[in-house]
Amino acid sequence: MRNEFSTIRISTKVAGNKMNRKLETGIPVMTKEGKLQVNKMWIHQVDWTLEEQFAKDKSHVLMYGVSNRDEHGEYYDFGKSGNVIKMGAGIREQMSYGNVVYYNKFDLKLLEKALVDLSVSKLDMKDRKFILRTGEYGAIQFNKAVLDVVSGWSAFSYLRGSDQPGIISKANSNLHQTALTAGFQFVGYRAPNNVEVFLEVDPFYDDPVRNKVPHPDGGVTESYRYDILYIGSTEEPNIQIAKIKGEEEHRGYQFGLIQQRKVA
Structure with missing residues (x-):
């Protein structure tokens, strides 16, 4: 898939007479040398807030970015500088060209088939480990689906010593002298042919600001989405950020003037 590097900028304006204002409570930061430094000026608070927003914007571009290149490879968006604005496809758009499965009722048979299809003749038996985001x-839905399969198993009865999961434990309650609490949650599943899947919850999927479509079972529809990811090893990841060498992020300050006018 042909993609494009995304570009993004952010700016803010600060009144010049606020530059020397001090903070009631300083902002602790870690320097490049690994030393703790406390910034006590109000301008540092502005700086920190802007960096936080910039980090969020970059994360959204990487995940939800949509390419603005047309079918002829042309761009029609321009910034204030007159330079063209190029947006590459984010992870979501790139994934939309891959294997997509729709479901009305979620069950492990559907999940097993999808994972096995991704593994057969492509991955070695020892490399079939997936992250389900x-x-x-x-x-909750995944936990119920696993329960439907393992409810008849007596696996827990074979656990001994330190392997006991602690499904039932004591609790402090004024309702009973020997009060107990019980419960567990499945966050992974081992399918046939050494296929393993592990669950990972992403708060973006539950964000009601970005995700507007409600689900009849509660929450938003996006919360029931499952993205199957395989990120490889730390030495050879197959999902990584690509950057242009020598084109790191640039930051700068532009000083202006404050004009005072008297009115008679």
Whole structure:
């Protein structure tokens, strides 16, 4: 898939007479040398807030960015500088060209088929480990789907010593002298042919600001989405950020003037 590097900028304006204002409580930061430094000026608070927003904007571009290149490879968006604005496809758009499966009722048979299809003749038996990224409601749904399969198993009865999962434990309550609490949640599953999947909850999937479509079972529809990812090893990841060498992020300050005018 042909992609394009995304470009993004952010700016803010600060009144010049605020430059020397001090903070009631300083902002602790870590320097490049690893030393703790406390910034006590109000301008540092502005700086920190802007950096926080910039980091969020970059994360959204990487995940939800949509390419603005047309079918002829042309761009029609221009910034204030007159230079063309290029937006590359984010992870979501790139994934949309891959294997997509829609479901009305989630079950492990559907998941097993999708994972095995991604593994057969492509991955060695020892490399069939996947991350299943979803929302909080998706995690609940996944747990129920696993329960439907393992409810008849007596696996827990074979656990001994330190392997006991602690499904039932004591609790402090004025309702009973020997009060107990019980519960567990499945966050992974081992399918046939050494296929393993592990659950990971992403708060973006439950964000009601970005995701507007409600789900009849509660939450938003996005929370029931499952993205199957395989990121490889730390030495050879197959999902990584690509940057242009020598074109790191640039930051700068532009000083202006404050004009005072008297009115008679």
